[in-house]
Structure formats: structure tokens, C-alpha cells
Amino acid sequence: MQLDTLNLNYWAIAPELIVSLVAVVLMLMDAFSRKGGRQANAFVALIGLIAAFVAVVRLGGLAAGGYFGGMVVIDPTRLFFAAIILIVAILAVLLAGQFLGDEGLPPGEFFSLLLFATSGMLLLTAAGDLVTVFLGLEIASITTYILAGYRRYDVRANESSLKYFLLGSFSTAFMLYGMALTYGATGTTNIEGIRQAIASESINFPALLLLGAAMMLVGFGFKIASAPFHLWTPDVYEGAPTLVTGFMGTGPKVAVFAAFIRVFIGGFDVPIAGVGLQLHNGWIHAVAVISVITMTVGNIVAISQKNIKRLLAYSSIAHAGYALVGFVTGDFAPVAFYLLAYSIVSVGAFGVIQLLARAGDQKTMIDDYAGIGFEAPALTFPLAIFLLSLAGIPSTAGFIGKFYVFKSAWVTTPSLRYLVVAAVINSIISIYYYLYPIVVIFFRPLAPGFVRPRMQKATALAIILTIIGTFYLGLLPNRLLKSMEKGQPARITANQPGTK
């Protein structure tokens, strides 16, 4: 074992290091200060996340390839997904100040947990090995279990946290078993090593590999809340504090999508002959079916929802389905762009609902918002924009995201065009339930007892940023799309150490 062959380079994990160190600092700040200062905590967290963002951008200057013995990789997939996660985390921190103040919750641990979760998600995007995938997944999951129950004395939050924890652990067991079987079949946990083992047809037991891949598909399916494994989502999203819902409906999901892409497109997608072809056909079709079921279930059930958080939970299920369409292209770019568009809008929407719902989530029924359209325009107009973007109305980010995914899938895989047809039909269905809250908010008589929420500066900044993001991605997406296409990875080259 030589250091040179391991290719240790601490710059390659700089974003993860920065975020986790800042999280530790926040933890200690909380332990040593008498009464935690919300502002100070949020400020430190924000500085840390921005520094991590800079570090992610600077990762592009390092050679693509594997580091730390292939445990961590640098490639465009990682850079884009890490950037999305950090954007989500920054928005969450901006919104958190007011959330914690309104709810009267202790601030220290919140920011610390948020940053630990972020570090886990970043690690998940960087994973070049199944072990790192698992590690990142657990860091991200365990912290979000706690965040879901952050309103300690609220029964619904406790229920949400416990449900999330139990079902999450259950899915983790699936994932781990799948990893073990894959390791048994290929003799390696390195994703690139797995690909090479399949390509050279040196698989010990082909059935083990197929079973392992299937179990990992279940594990990933749970975490991204895709259809047969989505049942936890509405309850957990409804019970968790709204801001946390916005965070965990986007951040962990984006990170798991990155690992999903790494493992399945990077490792299991070797359509050459024998097992490789069998595996490729197997998972592509499984993902296609899951995708169709996911968007259909999400959209159909969302129609009958009366609670705005549940509505958005089902909408997020449907969006996971749309994003899965991008998998058949064998490229990360459509999925990444779609998730970026979805995340910005989704965090924005939950941020607005956090304010409208008031402390303790008292008002989360859609009817509670009747007629408030012109009473609190600073909140309702952004919310309307976000809902329209989720529906995929042109000139918003959601439209370009959907267009990009559907078009890529249509062009690259003619045999799976039914997927695109299903997705378009679903998008049309979804317009109904996205417009319903808008109709209630703007065209119904004012509901009694409406108190206009106060908005703090940081919250306003976050909402403005999400609106700018929505329109920027919707109107001027070319620059980002070009840089994504330029960064097309041929394959992950995890075993070839990058040159310094």
C-alpha cells in the first residue's frame, strides 16, 4: 500500500471538509454560548456553505478521476449535483432564521444538523465506491430524521420523524444487502471496478449481481420516494416543520439521485453481452416502469389533497417520476438540470408556506388561504409563480427542465418513447392541482382570521433568489445547458488516478 497509488488529495474533498468542520464549530458554539444567537449561527453557517460552494467550483480545476483509492471521484456529475445541494442548503439557512424565531426553537443544533446533512449529501454526490455511497447516505439520512422531529413537543413532528426513521432504516437495509450481493458477484465495491468486472464478464454468480442491483434499486427507490416505495412521503412531509420538508424534499433527494446515477449509469450500464446486457435491459425497464407509476400515482393522488403540504408531497413524488425519465438517456445532465429547477422552486414554495402556515403549522389547508391573494401579495405572487413552475408553464424553470428531460429521452431511446408520452399526459393532469391553490388564493372570498405574516430580510432575500432562479433557468438556460453538455463525462474513471 503506497500513498501515491491511493491518490490522497485533500482538495478533492474540500467541500465536504469545510461543511463538516463548520458544522462542528456550530455545535460547539451551541454548547458554549449561554443562549444561542440565531443570527450568529445562521451567519457562520452561511459563510461555511458559501466557502464550500467556492470549493466545489474550484474542484473543476482538479483532474477528473478517482481520489482516495477510488472512494471519491471528481467529475461533472459531482460538480453539478454538489452545486445544487449547496444552493438548497444556502436557501434553507436563509429561511431558517425566521422559522426558528417564529417557532421558538433552539437555533444551535438546527444549523449544525443542517450542515452535517449537507456534508453527507455532498459525500453522496462524490461517491466512487459503494462504501462511500452508504456512508454519505447514512450521514444525510440520520440528520434528516432528527430535523424532521425538530419540533420536539409536536406530536405530528414526532410521528413524522419516527416514520421516516423506521422506513428509512428499512430501505437502508435493502440497499446494504444489495451492495453486499453486488460485492459477492463482482468482488469489488468500487463502482468503476464493478463496471469493469461486468464488461470483462468476470462475474461469479450472474444471479447475485441481478439480485443485488434489484435490491439497490429498491433502496434508491425508497430514498427518492418513487412509486411503489413512496408511502412514507406524504405523512413525513406533512408532519415535519415546513422548512425542513422543503429541505428534505430536495437536498437528500438530489444527492440520492446523484448516487443513483453513479451506481446505475456509471456501474451497471454495460450493454455489451451476457450479464451486462441482461442487467442493462433489466434495470432500464424497471426504472421506466417505476417512473411511469411514480408520476401517475403522484399526480392522481395529488388531485384530491386538501392540505397544501400533502399536495406538494405528492407533487414531489410525481417530480421524482419525471426525473427518472432522464435515466434512460444514460446521461446525468437532463436529470441534474431537472432537479436544479425543481429544487429551487420547491424550496421557495415551502419557504412561502412556512410563513403562511404560521408557527406550529396551524394553517396548512388550502382553504385557509382563500382570498389572501391581494392581502399578502409579497407571499402569494411568489407562491403562484412557484406552483406554475412546478406545473411546467413556459418561461419558468420547470418548463425548461421538463422539456430538456423529455426531449433527451425521446431522442436517445426510441424504444422507450411511451415514457415521454406518459410524462406529458401526466404534466397536463398536474396543471389542475397546481392551479387549484392559485384559484383559491386569488379568486375566493377572504377567509376569516387571516393575519398577514411578517417577513424578515433573510427570508425575503431567499424568496427573491428563488424567483430570480426560476426565471433565469426558464428564460436564459443556455449558458448552464452548454456548460453541462461540455462537461459530458465519457465514463467515470475511478481507478485511474487523476494527475495533479
Next chain:
Amino acid sequence: MKDYLPILIVFIFVLGFAVTNIVLSHVIGRRKDTRAKLMPYECGMDPVGSAHQRFSVKFYLVAMLFILFDIEAIFLLPWAVVFRSLITTLSRSFVFIEMMAFIAVLFVGYVYVWKKGLFEWTRG
């Protein structure tokens, strides 16, 4: 089989140690039996009655902390054992600093739980 001899010796030693201690304390020790002392030992719980009883959440915290610092030993011991052979190929400071970083992380956790008052059993 010769390789397993040390294990057998350890086994005999452990058995002897335990038996000697019990026998010695039985023979030498002064005895003052009370009702509670004569009950079967059940980690401080009442051995008779329903097993479904509530007990303080602190037990969980203690168990969790115990596991955390137990894991530290699990990593430290092999590290100490292979340290000499590791530094033949890796640089000495690298091997040392890696483990110190690990301990530093655990130490931060220790400081945190201390400041949070987890070691003050009697308080609320």
C-alpha cells in the same frame, strides 16, 4: 492447533480470574445480607414483575455514548497493533495524524455532551 493455544490460555486465565474472585470474596468478605442483596442481579431492575416498565431516557443516552466511545477503542487498538508495520511503507506523521484527527472528532463530541450536561445524572 498450536496457533490456538494462546486463546486456550486466555480462556483458562479468564475463567480462573473470575472464579478466584468470587470464591475469595465469599470466603474473606464480611456478609450482611439484605433482601435486596439476595435478589438475582438484573442490572438494577426488579427481577419479578412486568418487563414492560418505563425507565429513564438517560439509559439510552448512556448506552449511546458507551457505544460511541467503545467504537473508538475498536479503531484505536488495531491501529496501535499495526502502527509499526504501517510506518514501513507510509510516512510516520501521516499514520499518526490520521488517527489523531479521528480522536479529535470524538473529543469534540465528548466536549459537546459534557457541556450539554449529559454527565450530570441527578439533574432533571
